[in-house]
Amino acid sequence: MLIAKELGKRFGSRWVFRGLQFQVSSGQVLGVFGSNGSGKSTLLRVLAGLATANEGEVALSGEVDLRRSVGYAALDLALYPDLTAQEHLDLAARLRGGGTKGWLERVGLPADQPTREFSSGMRARLRLAISMQHEPLMLLLDEPGASLDEAGRSLVQDLITEQCERGVVVLATNEPNEKEWANHAITLG
Amino acid sequence: MPSLWAETLAVFSKEMRSEWRSRQGFLAGGLFSVVAVVAMAFAGINGRPTPTLQAGMFTVVLLFAACITLPRVFLVEDEQRTIDLLRLLARPEAAFLGKFGACKLQILVTAAILASFYILLSGASVASPIMLIAALALESVTLAATLSIVGVLVSGARNRWVLAAAVGLPLLLPQATLSIGALRFAFGEGSQTSALQNLGGLGLFAIAMISFGPVLANAMWRLERG
Numbered sequence: 001m002l003i004a005k006e007l008g009k010r011f012g013s014r015w016v017f018r019g020l021q022f023q024v025s026s027g028q029v030l031g032v033f034g035s036n037g038s039g040k041s042t043l044l045r046v047l048a049g050l051a052t053a054n055e056g057e058v059a060l061s062g063e064v065d066l067r068r069s070v071g072y073a074a075l076d077l078a079l080y081p082d083l084t085a086q087e088h089l090d091l092a093a094r095l096r097g098g099g100t101k102g103w104l105e106r107v108g109l110p111a112d113q114p115t116r117e118f119s120s121g122m123r124a125r126l127r128l129a130i131s132m133q134h135e136p137l138m139l140l141l142d143e144p145g146a147s148l149d150e151a152g153r154s155l156v157q158d159l160i161t162e163q164c165e166r167g168v169v170v171l172a173t174n175e176p177n178e179k180e181w182a183n184h185a186i187t188l189g
Numbered sequence: 190m191p192s193l194w195a196e197t198l199a200v201f202s203k204e205m206r207s208e209w210r211s212r213q214g215f216l217a218g219g220l221f222s223v224v225a226v227v228a229m230a231f232a233g234i235n236g237r238p239t240p241t242l243q244a245g246m247f248t249v250v251l252l253f254a255a256c257i258t259l260p261r262v263f264l265v266e267d268e269q270r271t272i273d274l275l276r277l278l279a280r281p282e283a284a285f286l287g288k289f290g291a292c293k294l295q296i297l298v299t300a301a302i303l304a305s306f307y308i309l310l311s312g313a314s315v316a317s318p319i320m321l322i323a324a325l326a327l328e329s330v331t332l333a334a335t336l337s338i339v340g341v342l343v344s345g346a347r348n349r350w351v352l353a354a355a356v357g358l359p360l361l362l363p364q365a366t367l368s369i370g371a372l373r374f375a376f377g378e379g380s381q382t383s384a385l386q387n388l389g390g391l392g393l394f395a396i397a398m399i400s401f402g403p404v405l406a407n408a409m410w411r412l413e414r415g
Binding site (some may be wrong): 048049050065068070072076077078079080082083087091092094095097098128141148174 | 190191195196198199200203206207210211269270271273274275276278280283353
């Protein structure tokens with residue numbers, strides 16, 4: 001279960017969000033909606049531990065190590081251009097545990113091509129694989145369908161369904177089709 | 190969960206693989222070193238420089254080669270925006286140690302090439318080969334550790350290259366002095382006792398930097414990065 005209490009984040013003197021409260025139980029998908037600049041991506045970065053909240057706290061039950069518990073896929077998460085998809089997955093497994101077997105086939109990526117030669121859709125697929133290979137308790141998806149084709153969006157939906165059997169999903173999006181994947185929602189801004 | 194050692198090794202392998210494929214650091218540092226060594230050898234045609242001057246030139250060239258090569262190991266993560274991925278995957282201590290290991294190997298190779306080329310081209314006589322090897326090895330380790338710490342400190346900062354120079358200068362000056370002190374004996378000037386003291390100083394400097402680095406990396410990664 002994910003619990004956020006009185007969560008607040010500001011850049012300088014400007015509050016991006018403040019007093020945010022929500023609770024997500026295992027099996028639930030929390031949709032984070034809002035206009036551009038409303039703080040959706042920032043909220044996900046806070047939940048991933050990549051940014052710190054200025055107020056409030058976040059608790060994920062069962063959490064021991066954030067790296068092990070959180071899967072994060074966002075459009076601006078850059079990949080190593082000289083490494084292949086398989087090497088990214090191997091690196092992730094060597095650093096935080098989990099497996100790599102079958103992931104490339106599942107997301108439909110070649111094993112030996114460096115990511116500098118990937119299209120944006122292929123990079124999005126690799127981010128999804130990296131975010132899921134360690135079977136996290138919480139999956140954070142920021143605009144997951146952006147740059148993906150129909151098959152890619154179907155893959156995201158499958159991964160969300162799979163994640164719901166294990167833990168929680170937080171999904172930041174403005175796409176009407178993706179909003180339907182959420183069964184709870186908060187709107188920022 | 191993987192051990193710290195296993196994670197360190199994973200980061201080290203990633204660095205070496207990236208470097209092997211792009212060869213950016215090696216080409217930049219290597220080219221500079223070759224040009225510098227040829228210039229040093231050429232400067233000694235009409236009269237060999239004194240051992241102290243040779244030691245000074247050696248230290249300066251190694252320092253600049255390291256400054257060109259090594260910041261890429263840390264700062265490139267910022268520039269290509271892969272720092273978030275690294276933070277999601279690795280514990281900061283392992284990231285520091287793995288990157289330090291990669292820095293160390295690169296600068297050791299550079300130092301070995303530099304010394305071999307210089308001695309071959311200039312015909313310089315080495316009074317104490319053991320001291321030359323020991324001084325270059327320790328200087329390489331200390332440089333790698335110091336520049337890794339500078340990388341950790343300035344990574345994420347807005348004016349990171351300016352900040353790197355400001356932070357690096359006070360850390361690099363004392364070790365340059367110690368290195369010259371050890372190398373001048375290797376080229377035939379000064380006492381062995383003084384050279385050993387300088388070597389000991391370099392060793393202590395390296396130990397301090399390597400011990401402090403992982404702690405600093407941990408603290409810096411906790412800080413706000415937006």
